[in-house]
Amino acid sequence: MARRVEARNDSALTRAVGKVFAFVRYAEFEILFLLFFIIAYIVFKDIVTLSFSLSSNLFFVLC
DSSP states (O other), rough: OOOOOOOOOHHHHHHHHHHHHHHHTTTTHHHHHHHHHHHHHHHHHHHHHHHHHHHHHHHHHHO
């Protein structure tokens, strides 16, 4: 008995979205690793900036 193969008539948008999800599934660890460093940089940048501004204000108040 011959096996019947159905042709997929997906649109280009559906195929593109499927490829994007496949890439995200494949590179999940690398994406999360990069996001961790970006978020850590933003948080520590704000903490350091706040620390310097408070110490400079304190310096001017004490002088």
